[in-house]
Amino acid sequence: MQTKSPIRDLQHIPAALQPLMSALCEVGADLSNTIQRGPLGGALGAEVGSNTDGDTQKALDVMADEAFARRLAQADVRWYASEEQDSVVELDPKGRYALAIDPLDGSSNIDVNVSIGTIFSIFEAKDEGNASFLRPASEQIGGGYIIYGPQTMLVVTFGKGTQEYLLDPDSKQFVLVQEAVRVPETASEFAINASNYRHWAKPVRAYIDDCLAGEEGPRGKRFNMRWVASLVAETHRIISRGGVFLYPSDSRKGYEQGRLRMVYECAPIAFVVEQAGGAATDAQDRILDKTASELHARTPFVFGSTDKVSRVAAYHDLPEQEVNALFGNRGLFRV
Secondary structure (H helix, E strand, C coil): CCCCCCECCHHHCCHHHHHHHHHHHHHHHHHHHHHHHHHHHCCCCCEEEECCCCCEEEHHHHHHHHHHHHHHCCCCEEEEEECCCCCCEECCCCCCEEEEEEEEECHHHHHHCCCEEEEEEEEECCCCCHHHCCCEHHHCCEEEEEEECCCEEEEEECCCCEEEEEECCCCCCEEEEECCCCCCCCCCEEECCHHHHHHECHHHHHHHHHHHCHHHCCCCCCCEEECCCCHHHHHHHHHHHCCEEEECCECCCCCECECEEHHHHHHHHHHHHHHCCCEEECCCCEHHHCECCCCCCEECEEEECHHHHHHHHHHHHCCHHHHHHHHHHHCCCCC
């Protein structure tokens, strides 16, 4: 165990949560080192099985999950809910907190040197494991992510703004670099997997069509499209530059409620984004007002600059005949 705190600026973190955050950052720093070593550390991207939802598990997924569970057992965490675990695990019967985690988000990008990360959500623990997580997302007391990219960074909120920490490669400590991150409102960027266009509902297609129409379209300006297939990378770009991210529901089997998980992906990202002045919805309703029905429940997810998220919701609020008119007149990718 490290002799010095892995976080240099602990005074900005609630005292009761400092052991938990130190544990997360300690493991995060170790993971960052492992990821930087790439194939020198073994076949990190090798498929080793699948999780409860049938998603492929990579070696680094399992490694990260085991490392976080082991360290958090010493950090006042009673209940541990992970993407890589079928059910809630009790770590410390006397622990005060419940922590939900995606230990390694974006693992499909491990072997291509694209930013990946860890996403986490913190609640006060209840007497029963599932009840600690199947509650309104607004009851989170902390949430955030660690991104392993050109720099390793921690972005976190405890309900009083969003903070940003950088892992100093010399001291191996996370150092506060921004006390109050704000989502810019000016970016003309959207992030969506356009290969699924034919499966989207008409409001989503109409919104994207209008963005792609550029200066001659109803939006009257040019937009750029981004898609990284790593939620932490998409979030960090929006936190830094603004814009909007969409992962809507669609007509494919298994995608009727989107693909991202409410408890350990969407809820903490929504918390971070809202505390940075942005917005996060399921395309219509606020994510933080929702309660997951089960541990691995999915939800559509739209987040980013407030005006852009509100516009997506407005397309969904249009009467069916108006959506049909928009789609019929403006569709660029008709199928």
